[in-house]
Amino acid sequence: MHCFRAMIEGTLEWDPTSHSIPGCIMSESEKQSSAEDDDFVGLFTFHRCSCHKTSGPGVAQRLRETTQTRDEKTMSLGPGDWVVNDSNDSEEPLWVGRVMSNPDWVGKGVWRNDLTRTKTFSNGVKINPGQHGIYVMWYEKIDILSDDLDYHVSRTGTKPDVQHNEYMVLQGFNMHRVTGQSNPVPRPRNTSTSHRTQYPRQYQTSFEQWHDKEFGVTWKMDEEVRTEALARCGMWR
Numbered sequence: 342m343h344c345f346r347a348m349i350e351g352t353l354e355w356d357p358t359s360h361s362i363p364g365c366i367m368s369e370s371e372k373q374s375s376a377e378d379d380d381f382v383g384l385f386t387f388h389r390c391s392c393h394k395t396s397g398p399g400v401a402q403r404l405r406e407t408t409q410t411r412d413e414k415t416m417s418l419g420p421g422d423w424v425v426n427d428s429n430d431s432e433e434p435l436w437v438g439r440v441m442s443n444p445d446w447v448g449k450g451v452w453r454n455d456l457t458r459t460k461t462f463s464n465g466v467k468i469n470p471g472q473h474g475i476y477v478m479w480y481e482k483i484d485i486l487s488d489d490l491d492y493h494v495s496r497t498g499t500k501p502d503v504q505h506n507e508y509m510v511l512q513g514f515n516m517h518r519v520t521g522q523s524n525p526v527p528r529p530r531n532t533s534t535s536h537r538t539q540y541p542r543q544y545q546t547s548f549e550q551w552h553d554k555e556f557g558v559t560w561k562m563d564e565e566v567r568t569e570a571l572a573r574c575g576m577w578r
Contacts, residue, residue: 412453415473415506418513420450421526424475425511425566426504427574433485435510435570437492437562438477441501441526444544448529450476451506462503473506480560490562491519494555510573514566521558527551 418424418440426436440450452475454460454468461467468474479495479502527547 411506411509412473414512415451415475415509416453418451418475420448420528422450422513423516424477424509425514425570427508427510429508429574433482434574435567437480437482438475438504439480439526441476441478441548442528442544443476443501443503446476448544452476452503464502466503466505468503468505474503475506475509476501477504483559490564490567492516492560492562493558494552499552511566511570514563516560516562519559519561522554524551524554524558 420440420442422440424438424440426438428434428436442448442450443452446452451473452468453473454470456470459467459469460474462474466474478500479498480492481495481497483489483491483493527544527550529544
């Protein structure tokens with residue numbers, strides 16, 4: 342079949358993580374069955390997912406290299422940058438977030454644990470020595486059932502959280518503001534020693550003002566960004 346050949350050659354067109362064989366009666370029948378039964382498993386539709394070797398020659402070296410790449414990309418992030426995490430959720434496999442300034446990290450949005458012990462944060466996230474954390478404000482897909490890639494700031498999580506960078510699959514891409522006014526993420530103005538005691542209180546006020554305004558802003562993700570992020574899901578595990 343030409344579809345199998347295209348898949349092997351890497352030229353198959355995905356939509357974005359599945360491919361139905363054009364004109365295949367069984368493929369169309371599977372779509373209907375899948376819509377009626379969440380547990381239905383089809384045989385005439387291709388589904389794309391990541392598959393990585395977990396043991397054998399070269400695995401340890403690959404893990405070291407991918408971890409180093411991820412950590413370097415993490416430390417390049419600043420307040421306002423966008424990130425995507427692998428959520429491992431079948432309904433919405435991507436968590437979209439925005440790096441925020443953390444008063445406990447002297448205004449930075451990323452942190453490397455240079456301590457000799459594991460650091461546990463209030464939300465239960467643990468960062469071992471040598472590992473990295475990101476201070477993230479989450480955004481939600483407005484209509485999870487729609488093909489529209491429109492997002493707004495989370496309506497349930499109203500404050501940033503520390504997240505391990507383990508499941509970060511994409512970073513530093515652009516999102517497009519489609520409604521609302523310009524609303525830059527608050528950044529530290531002065532992190533000198535004499536101002537650090539005042540910074541948490543000043544930042545809290547700035548964050549609350551930003552968050553109130555951000556509630557009226559809608560952001561759109563490019564289809565290419567989502568496709569790339571989906572293709573990377575599972576790559577760090």
